[in-house]
Amino acid sequence: MSIWSYANPRKFLETTAPWVPWLMWLSAAVLAVGLVWGFFFTPEAERFGSSVKIIYLHVPSALMAINAWLMMLVASLIWLVRRHHVSALAARAAAPIGMVMTLIALVTGAIWGQPMWGTWWAWDPRLTSFLILFLFYLGYIALWAAIPDPDSAADLTSVLCLVGSVFAILSRYAVNFWNQGLHQGASLSLDSQENVADVFWLPLLVCMAGFVLLFVSLVLLRTGTEIRARRIAAMRARARRAEPVRA
């Protein structure tokens, strides 16, 4: 059986709906473990004080802000190539989640930045990139909301997602070029874990896993909601059309 059989909305719903509550509980549990471990059972870093503990929210949300857009890009491509409705609806479902993740990353960044740099906001390349990413999410969601026909909306937002991805990457490099900032480099990313001691690294990994689980369960939940909404609309349209035409 090919993976594409799950592209059938009914099959998708039947398969994923029973999993959603379990995934929700699992992500809540993993997040609770990660955050409690990170907040209460790690030593305070010498240079950063206790404010460093916000990384357990900041880093995973920033990670998911980008991954959500990547997921939307893949889903948009699948919709454009294979015309699977579930794919388009999943992209639509992921957008607000990605936007909120971006917002969390921005707000926690500001809260962390205040004691660290003495300012709530700096036009640092990473912060600026996330602000621009936030604007991209805003435009994408607004376009979905503005187009009445769902298929046209899926087509146009997919094209916007494709073009937007290229421009988002361009913006990332443009912003880097424009201002070399004071951000923490890549010391908190996967490729340079030796920079962060294991005591911080392990709870951070747990938090990242929790955010991934949270994202997956929210996307599945919201996609299911979108599918049900489309079903209701389709049934209503059918019922209307079943009435005789007044000539």
Next chain:
Amino acid sequence: MPVLTGVSFRLAPGQGLVLRGANGIGKTTLLRTIAGLQPQLSGSIEGAGERAGYASHADGIKPALTVTETLQFWADLYRSTLPEEVFDLFDLADLRDRSAGTLSAGQGRRLGLARLAVISREVLLLDEPTVSLDAFSVKRFASFLRDHHLARGGIAVIATHIDLGLDLPEMDLTPYRAAPEARGGSDEAFL
């Protein structure tokens, strides 16, 4: 979502077809589909495409251009020349240099229809071409279709409510209306 199902016809050079049916039955949808503006859900359309000229109920007239400029634009866009006879055929000779914004509804419609003589396409897809034309202009347009288009081997598919007096075969679309449970369309996947 499906509008019409099972519609099938074939037209030889010189033949025309009049589409009939109540408002909202799908005449415009059918013409737009043949013109390639929207995809068909199933089936095939052959021979239209690059050979088709489409006229919707809107004429796309720019008030800031004169009558001659409007027609010259379409001639240039279709890489053809503006034939002098067009002005006489559509009774526009006196209006040549008038700006299209000052034309009456009927005059504007005549200008819109004159485009069809300029672009010289073999297959004409006409959506309510006679709206806002007076009886005399309708007759003129009918004779244009007969003598300058069909007689020269052209094909025409016309959606109209009135009788053009051309003795063209008619096709009532009412029996082809898609049933509510018809398959196809994007809703299908959700039910």
Next chain:
Amino acid sequence: MRALLARDLRLAVRAGGGFGLGLAFFLIVVVLVPFGVGPETAILARIAPGILWVAALLAALLSLDRIFALDHEDGSLPLLATAPLPLEMLALAKALAHWITTGLPLVVAAPLLGVLLHLPGAAMPWLLVSLALGTPALSLIGTFGAALTVGLRRGGLLMSLIVLPLYVPVLIFGAEAARRGAEGLPAATPLLLLAGIALGCAALLPFATAAALRVTLR
């Protein structure tokens, strides 16, 4: 394509075409800035490249919704779409017409307004070149945004929301080139990057615009 370009230019310069509105807007924004930040020469000279770039960007944005909206309202768009001109070329012609009627006048007027803002003379050529390279990209991106929102109610506001984030790289490299020129730093790198973006937009965006038009025409 030439026929469509000629028609759009003719429509723009005739009565009601809105030609010059963008230019007037550009002028007004630039005149308002000193009222906001004070008349000191040093401050104005320092922010002049950025102000001119942002004002040019907003002026270009102002006229975007006319690109397809009028053709959509009067029914020209389906007629143009069934013409032998490919939709990609239609998109390119529309963007070109937009650039000639708004972008080009902005480039020409920029030195004059630069004088108002005390832009150093050495920066003038850099500003001109950056605008000349950047405004076509603004028109191409804007045409794409306009195609996405054709026929939507309140499409203009939505279009701004979609187009402005896409303008970020052009703005950054364009203003950076002008700023570096003003400070006497080497400005070739941002200019080359800007030219790269403009060429990339010209090569690829008409396809995205045509794809969007195909959907909105359905």
